[in-house]
Amino acid sequence: MTLRDYAIRYGFIVLLFGLVAYFAIAADGFVSPQSAVFIFQSVAITGVLALGVTATLVVGGFDLSIGSVATSAMMASAYVMVVLEQNAFVAVIVCLLIGAIVGLINGWLIVYMRVPDLLATLGMMFLLVGLQRIPTEGRSIATGMTMPDGSVANGKFSDAFLALGRHRFDFFIPNLIPVSVVVLLVLALLIWFFLEYTRFGRMMYAVGSNERAAELAGAPVKAYKIWAYIISGVFASIGGILLAARLGRGDIASGNNLLLDAVAAALIGYAVLGAAKPNAFGTAVGALFVGILLQGLTMMNAPYYTQDFVKGVVLVVALVFTFALSGRGRR
Amino acid sequence: MVGNAVFRVEGLRKSFGRNEVLGGISLELHSGEVTVLMGANGAGKSTLVKIISGVYERGGGAMTLAGQDFAPNTPAEAIRAGVVTVHQNINDGVVADLDVATNLTLDRLSGRGAPTIFNPARVRREAKAVADRMGLAIDLKARVSDLSLADRQMVAIARALAHQPKVLILDEPTSSLSSAEADRLFALVDRLRGQGVAILYISHRMSDIRRLADRIVSMRDGIVSGVFDSKPLDYEGAVNAMLGRKIHLDRIVARSSAKAVLTVEGLRIAQGARPISMTLGDGEVVAITGLVGVGKTALAETLFGVRKPFAGTMTMDGKPYAPRSAGDAIAAGVFLVAKDRATSGIVGGFNIERNISLPFLKRMSGLNVIKRRLERATARRQIEELGVVCRSEKDEMSALSGGNQQKVMVARWMAQDARLFVLDEPFQGVDISARRDIAAKLRASANGRATLLFVTEIDEALETADRILVMSEHTIVGEHRNADVDMDRLLAEVAGGPLHSAA
Numbered sequence: 001m002t003l004r005d006y007a008i009r010y011g012f013i014v015l016l017f018g019l020v021a022y023f024a025i026a027a028d029g030f031v032s033p034q035s036a037v038f039i040f041q042s043v044a045i046t047g048v049l050a051l052g053v054t055a056t057l058v059v060g061g062f063d064l065s066i067g068s069v070a071t072s073a074m075m076a077s078a079y080v081m082v083v084l085e086q087n088a089f090v091a092v093i094v095c096l097l098i099g100a101i102v103g104l105i106n107g108w109l110i111v112y113m114r115v116p117d118l119l120a121t122l123g124m125m126f127l128l129v130g131l132q133r134i135p136t137e138g139r140s141i142a143t144g145m146t147m148p149d150g151s152v153a154n155g156k157f158s159d160a161f162l163a164l165g166r167h168r169f170d171f172f173i174p175n176l177i178p179v180s181v182v183v184l185l186v187l188a189l190l191i192w193f194f195l196e197y198t199r200f201g202r203m204m205y206a207v208g209s210n211e212r213a214a215e216l217a218g219a220p221v222k223a224y225k226i227w228a229y230i231i232s233g234v235f236a237s238i239g240g241i242l243l244a245a246r247l248g249r250g251d252i253a254s255g256n257n258l259l260l261d262a263v264a265a266a267l268i269g270y271a272v273l274g275a276a277k278p279n280a281f282g283t284a285v286g287a288l289f290v291g292i293l294l295q296g297l298t299m300m301n302a303p304y305y306t307q308d309f310v311k312g313v314v315l316v317v318a319l320v321f322t323f324a325l326s327g328r329g330r331r
Numbered sequence: 332m333v334g335n336a337v338f339r340v341e342g343l344r345k346s347f348g349r350n351e352v353l354g355g356i357s358l359e360l361h362s363g364e365v366t367v368l369m370g371a372n373g374a375g376k377s378t379l380v381k382i383i384s385g386v387y388e389r390g391g392g393a394m395t396l397a398g399q400d401f402a403p404n405t406p407a408e409a410i411r412a413g414v415v416t417v418h419q420n421i422n423d424g425v426v427a428d429l430d431v432a433t434n435l436t437l438d439r440l441s442g443r444g445a446p447t448i449f450n451p452a453r454v455r456r457e458a459k460a461v462a463d464r465m466g467l468a469i470d471l472k473a474r475v476s477d478l479s480l481a482d483r484q485m486v487a488i489a490r491a492l493a494h495q496p497k498v499l500i501l502d503e504p505t506s507s508l509s510s511a512e513a514d515r516l517f518a519l520v521d522r523l524r525g526q527g528v529a530i531l532y533i534s535h536r537m538s539d540i541r542r543l544a545d546r547i548v549s550m551r552d553g554i555v556s557g558v559f560d561s562k563p564l565d566y567e568g569a570v571n572a573m574l575g576r577k578i579h580l581d582r583i584v585a586r587s588s589a590k591a592v593l594t595v596e597g598l599r600i601a602q603g604a605r606p607i608s609m610t611l612g613d614g615e616v617v618a619i620t621g622l623v624g625v626g627k628t629a630l631a632e633t634l635f636g637v638r639k640p641f642a643g644t645m646t647m648d649g650k651p652y653a654p655r656s657a658g659d660a661i662a663a664g665v666f667l668v669a670k671d672r673a674t675s676g677i678v679g680g681f682n683i684e685r686n687i688s689l690p691f692l693k694r695m696s697g698l699n700v701i702k703r704r705l706e707r708a709t710a711r712r713q714i715e716e717l718g719v720v721c722r723s724e725k726d727e728m729s730a731l732s733g734g735n736q737q738k739v740m741v742a743r744w745m746a747q748d749a750r751l752f753v754l755d756e757p758f759q760g761v762d763i764s765a766r767r768d769i770a771a772k773l774r775a776s777a778n779g780r781a782t783l784l785f786v787t788e789i790d791e792a793l794e795t796a797d798r799i800l801v802m803s804e805h806t807i808v809g810e811h812r813n814a815d816v817d818m819d820r821l822l823a824e825v826a827g828g829p830l831h832s833a834a
Contacts, residue, residue, distance in 0.1 A: 198699045199692035206689055209680035216637065216669050216676070217690040218658040277680055 009274035011321055016289055023296035030299055033173055037181065043291035044180035045070070045239045045246075049262035050269075050283045051191045052235025056117070057266055057278035058195060059228040060208035061110065064121040066236040067259030068128035069102050071252075073240025075132040077161070078141035078250025085155035092161070095237045102128065103233025107226030125259075133252060141250030157248050165245025180242045184284075187235065192280035204228060205277070257308075264315045265290055271321035290314065337362045337529045338401075338414070338498045343392035345378055352378045354553040355392065360498055360529040365520060365543045368533045369573045370550035371623075371787050376533055379550075380502055383531075384416035385409035397497065410438070415496035417488050419503045424487030427476040431469055432458035435490050461493045466522060481512030488519065499523065500531045505539050506624065517542055535623040537803075537827040541566065549573040567822045570622075574789045574825070583774070585797045585813040588612025592781035593634075593652070593751050598643030600629045604805035606643055611751065611781035616774055618784040618792035621802030621825060627785040628670055629805065631755040634783070635667040636660040647750060661690055664750030668740050668757055670785075676740045677728050684710035684724040687743045694747065713742035718768055734765025741769055748779060755785045770795040789821065803827040 023030045049066045056063040073095040080091040102124060109120040137148045143156040168175040169182065195201035206214040207224050215221045239262075243255055268289060269275070269282025293314060294307055302310075336359035345353040352375045360366050370376045381387040383394065385403030394401040396412060403409035409416070417424055425434050433440075435458040440449070458471050467489050469482055478486065484504060491499065501520075505513045520530060520543055534540055540547065547564055549557040549572035557572030559565050590613040597606040607630065611617055621627055632638035634645070636654025645652040647663060654660040660667070669675040678686055688695055688706045695705050710724040717738040721731060728736055737757065744752065754773075758766045773782055773795060786792050792799045793813060801809035801824040809824035811817065 197701060197703075199696045199701050200699065202685070202689075202692055202701060205680060206678045210674075210678045212675045213669075213678050214689070216635075216657050216667065218656070218661040220656070220658065 005274075008276075008321065012268075012271045012289075012318065013273065013285075016285065016292070019289075019292060019296065023292070023299070027296055027299040030296060033176060035295065035299075037176055037178070039288070039291045039295045040181040040184070041178050042295065043265075043287040044178070044184040045242050046258060046261040046265060046290075047184045047284060047287035048187055048239040048242065049236050049258055050265035050287050051187055051280060052232040052239075053262055054266045054269065054278045054280055054283045055191065055195075055204070055228045055231040055235075058201075058204045058208050059225050060211070061117040061225065061228060062121065063106065063229060063232040063236075064118060064259065064263075065102060065106060065124040065128060066232060066239075066262055067255060067257075068125045068132075069099055069233055069236035070240035070243060070258050071255040072102075072128045072132045073098055073237040074244040074247070074255065075136075075141065075250045075252070077241060077244045078157070079135055081157050081161065082141050082143055082145070082155040082250070083135075083147065083153045088158040088161035088164075091158075092241055095241050096234055099233040099235070099237025099240075100230050101233070102237075103230035104226065106233065107229035110229070111222045111225050136250075138252065140252050142248075157245075162245055162248055165242060165247070180246070183238065183242060187238070188280060188284045191231075191235075192284075195280050200224075200227075208278075260308075261290065261311070262287075264311055267315060267322075268318040271318040276322050286318070335361055337397055339395045340379075340383070341393045341395075343379070343382060343389055343394070345375075345382060345387065345390040352553050353382075353390070356550070356553070356555055358548060358555065360531055361546075362497070362529050363524055363527045364545040365524055365530045365532050366546045366548060367540050367544040368531055368548050368550065369535070369540070369569055371573060374550040374573070375553040376550060377502070380416060380418075380500055380531075380533065383409070383414060383500065385414075410491075410494055410496075413494070413497040414500070415491040415494055415498070416500040417484075417491050417502065417504060419506060421480060421484050421487055424490065425475045425483050428474065430472050430474050431462075431478075431486055432471040434475055434486055435461045435471075435493055437490065438493065461489055465489050465492055465519065479512070481508050481515060484508065484512075484516065485519070488516075492523070496528060498529045498531065500533070502533045503535070504532075505534065505536060513539065537566065537570075537622065540569075566826045567819070570826045571818075571822050574787070583794070583797070583813065586615060587797065587812070588615040588781075590614075592648060594646040595634075596644050596646075598630075598633065598645065599641040600626050600633050600638070601805040602641060604641075607807050609800065609807060611783055613781060614778045615798065616777050616782040616784065616796050617798045617800060618786055618796035619800045619802055619807070620786055620789055620792045622827075623787055625802045626805035627787075627802055628755055630802070631667060631670070631753050631783075631785050634660070634751070634753055635665060664748070664780075666690070666744040666747075666749040666752050668744050668752075668754040670755040670759070672736055672740050672760075676743075677736060679728060682725050682727055683714065683719070683721060683731075683739055686728060686739055687713050687724075687746055689743060691747050709746050713746050714739075716745070717742040717772060732762070732765075733760045734762045737761045738765060738769060741772070745772075745776065750780055752780050752782045753785075754783070756787065757784060758786065758788070758791050766791070789825070801825055 029035060049070060053063050053066050076098055077091040077095050080086045080094050106121055106124055109115045110117050139145065143153065145153050147153055164179050167179050169177045171177045195204065203214060203219045204224050206217065207219060207221050211221055239258065244250065247254060265287035266278060266283045268286030269279060270277065272282035272285045275282050290311055293310060297310065338360040340356060340358040343353055343356040356379055368376055378387065382389045385406045385408055396414060401412060403412060426437065432455045436454050455471060462471060467485055469478070469485065475483055475486060504516055508516065523530060532543060544564055546560040547569040548555055549569050551573055557569060559569050591610045592613050593611045595607060595609050597608060599606050619627060629638060633640050636656050636659050652663060654663060654665065678689060684707060687710045692701060695702055707724060714721065714724055719735050719738045719742060721735065728739065731739065741757065757769060784795060793816065796813050799811045799813055799816065800807050801821060803824060804827065809821065811821055
């Protein structure tokens with residue numbers, strides 16, 4: 001291997017460790033279990049979304065609707081519990097169904113209606129942003145709110161549901177690891193195993209790399225593509241559930257930057273270990289990278305408004321790693 | 332007419348790296364004549380066209396246009412000098428989102444001296460003049476994207492003719508036209524011929540060639556292998572010169588088979604085509620040959636379930652066989668090495684090992700988890716079997732030569748036992764030694780299945796098959812046992828003409 005190969009392969013990991021080392025020295029209290037957990041918690045929701053969008057990237061697609069699927073799921077869970085006064089289980093099921101149905105529609109639009117992926121999911125994004133406001137006429141959902149017909153919503157977020165966002169498991173230190181982090185880790189392991197080790201994951205990569213070759217090798221290409229969008233939708237709705245559980249209300253203003261953060265994490269993932277392709281491990285590292293960077297900067301008192309800029313710089317650098325250095329972009 | 336050539340090419344050479352594509356081509360085009368250029372894939376036709384039209388720089392030789400030296404550096408220069416090319420891909424010649432009038436005058440909108448302001452009235456006036464000169468009856472205000480393929484082609488040609496060329500090159504202009512549409516094109520070509528344009532017409536379709544040709548030039552392996560200009564034109568001779576017939580060092584011993592594997596009856600693969608019936612036997616290697624565009628790939632895809640036949644039935648081992656997808660075909664033991672490996676075979680993101688296992692992942696998995704050890708062992712075994720030259724099974728496909736890439740494609744489908752093994756143009760872009768290896772492997776392993784090859788080059792059929800079938804116009808027109816083949820009859824069948832009674 002040449003120096004260049006090493007740079008492509010390990011460049012981003014080295015950068016990650018360098019960053020940790022720098023913050024460890026420069027920022028007081030950066031190296032502590034609490035700080036680590038905080039980083040994980042901050043990336044949990046975007047991480048889950050990013051893992052979902054990775055599935056669509058693998059089949060050569062893209063899903064821009066994940067952010068709005070997540071916020072729709074958040075609003076839906078609030079509506080189910082607060083207005084319809086149902087329990088946590090029903091709320092979770094409704095959210096997952098919304099994710100699956102949106103994914104199915106996305107896949108159908110792309111595969112059968114031949115709408116380009118970016119446009120189909122962009123359209124779905126606008127549709128959902130609007131749809132989630134209709135039942136409450138644009139208001140956020142919380143216990144005691146007044147409904148459009150003048151009645152008062154008396155339901156409340158059930159404790160079991162809130163626990164998804166607020167409970168912490170003991171791990172050496174009491175009350176250390178939040179549920180959302182566990183969810184992230186489990187989903188990351190699941191999708192990683194699915195993509196790397198099962199025949200379905202392998203075929204999805206084949207579809208993304210050469211659709212016609214995959215079809216002539218006997219793969220039901222359309223079904224694989226639709227499933228990828230369903231995975232993306234369901235993952236996004238899980239992210240929405242975690243968001244709702246953390247906030248404890250259906251807040252129409254939150255979740256604005258979920259899409260950009262998740263997409264950035266997945267695209268940064270291309271550069272990890274020189275994969276030059278979408279992959280679950282890379283996506284998880286990408287999400288972590290962004291989280292560490294932001295946490296470190298925050299602890300060093302960098303102003304909040306510089307965050308998006310820093311994220312953008314990281315993304316651009318990662319894309320240069322992937323496409324220019326490895327030369328995979330020119331096929 | 333000799334000595335009256337308006338366009339002359341002499342000793343033209345071109346190499347890409349060490350690979351010589353044109354080895355000294357000489358060619359003459361005369362005013363008011365259609366010269367047909369024939370050549371199999373890889374003969375160097377498109378390279379020649381690209382040099383003439385100024386896309387590529389020539390490697391050696393000379394070109395003259397009306398006695399003047401002609402050496403275009405860019406396509407625009409060639410057009411200005413009066414040599415205009417209509418490329419095979421129709422959509423390269425038109426801008427789909429603009430109207431016909433703008434398309435016809437597009438070349439006047441840019442470059443030195445073009446007006447800054449777009450004047451629709453003037454554009455329409457100029458376009459009308461161009462259309463009238465050609466007898467083009469298309470609404471000038473229509474958007475090109477709303478036109479039929481044939482009309483688009485007319486617009487592309489009209490656009491080319493707006494420059495009043497001395498030489499017009501048409502590169503496979505009928506490849507995507509229906510026969511009625513092609514008739515309109517022929518009428519136009521006749522009209523241009525009458526106006527004294529020298530036309531170079533590149534085609535594989537014998538019906539086009541019979542209809543239009545005044546002269547035929549055959550190319551093979553980068554050189555002119557035959558010029559035919561005495562009437563009546565010797566079409567079979569031209570096909571023979573293009574496909575070539577060399578002395579075979581390794582004659583094969585033709586086998587015949589008693590046990591039928593696949594029986595095809597009354598299969599119709601194109602609207603209005605005559606039905607196909609054939610039987611493929613166990614242990615037999617059958618080659619179907621025919622020119623490009625006669626339906627070889629359509630038949631291969633029909634057998635593999637990715638194309639629906641218009642009529643007819645297929646029987647495999649006595650049971651009805653009607654695959655509706657590639658998956659069905661694979662499950663029934665019908666494997667296809669598809670034509671053009673880069674677009675329909677190789678998965679670029681996968682290494683050799685993963686390319687080989689691709690169709691058989693289900694059979695290589697337990698509980699849907701891929702058995703990686705089995706996958707690797709299979710890949711290693713297949714690399715060994717086919718003699719793929721590589722460092723290891725982890726090599727990227729892009730690191731392999733064309734011949735080795737093709738070996739991987741064949742190795743992929745030989746990883747499991749087939750009942751019917753179909754290979755569509757398996758020797759395209761494959762060097763001679765890899766071709767020999769693959770052919771030898773196919774013959775050595777032929778027992779237990781039927782093997783069907785589709786090849787354009789007759790040589791390849793003669794080198795590998797026990798039996799040769801000839802296709803023309805979407806049906807099978809001839810059958811030969813590969814022992815003392817009557818080449819005259821075979822070539823006549825390929826050329827699609829009536830048989831000479833003397834032969």
